[in-house]
Amino acid sequence: MNKSQFLAQLHDHLSVLPPEERSELMEDYEAHFAFALQNGKTEEEIAQELGNPAELAKEAIDGRFAPKEPVYWFNPANPEPAPIQTPVRQQPVKRRGGAVTTMVYIGLFFLNLILVPLLISFWSVGIALAASALAGLLSPLAVVLDYFAGHGYFAAKTYATVALVGVGIFLAIASRYIFKALVLISVSYWRWNVRVAKGGAGHE
Structure with a gap:
């Protein structure tokens, strides 16, 4: 089962939920797929790890229902009344008012004016490290091309190339962990x- 099939089945099984709650859950699973794909896993492997969409939907729906007061019915063969439990939806949570919503949007706007450029700068550092790692790993190729260009061979170039390859390997390893952290933070x-x-964060 690939990502599209998994999310489609999950969306169908969550149809009993209000649209906003269903959208939140779907976004969580889409983010999980995005993060796992960044770590080299296939869509099929991720879907298998998550499990059956029907069971996941059932777990998400369970707990959102609360029992009513017991309803009793009388059985002539048994004078003791027996309770019947009837599940009902919990009362909807009150949402924030229009003025508060406006203030939240304004707050988000100014917060993003600071944090989004900061996040972009972190990504720029990660890309620069990755480019440096690639340059170090490809330095032997540059020496070979320099030799065929007629600039001759010097031992110092070989030593410098070995050092650059070592630095490139180190930067490549560091870049891998940096990109994982950046993806997690961004998502x-x-x-x-x-x-x-x-x-979702403004319930009263």
């Missing part, structure tokens, strides 16, 4: 923005 920050904008 988490985006999901938080969406939740706040939709009112």
Whole structure:
């Protein structure tokens, strides 16, 4: 089962939920796919790890229902009344007012004016490190091309190339962990923005 099939089945099984709650859950699973794909996993592997969409939907729906007061019915063969439990939806949570929503949007705007450029700068550093790692790993090729260009061979170039390859390997390893952290931070920050904008963080 690939990502599209998994999310489609999950969306169908969550149809009993209100659209906003269903959208939040779908965004969580889409973010999980995005993060796992960045780590080299296939869509099929991710879907298998997550499990059956029907069971996941059932777990998400369970707990959102609360029992009413017991309703009793009388059986002539048994004078003791027996309770019948009837599940009902919990009362909807009150949402914030229009003025508060406007203030939240304004707050998000100014917060993003600071944090988004900061996040972009972090990504720029990560890309620069990755480019430096690539340059170090390809330095032997540059020496070979320099030799065939007629500039001759010097031992110092060989030593410099070995050092550059070592630095390139080190930077490549560091870049791998840096990009993982950047993806996690970016996805988490985006999901938080969406939740706040939709009112998920503004319940009374």
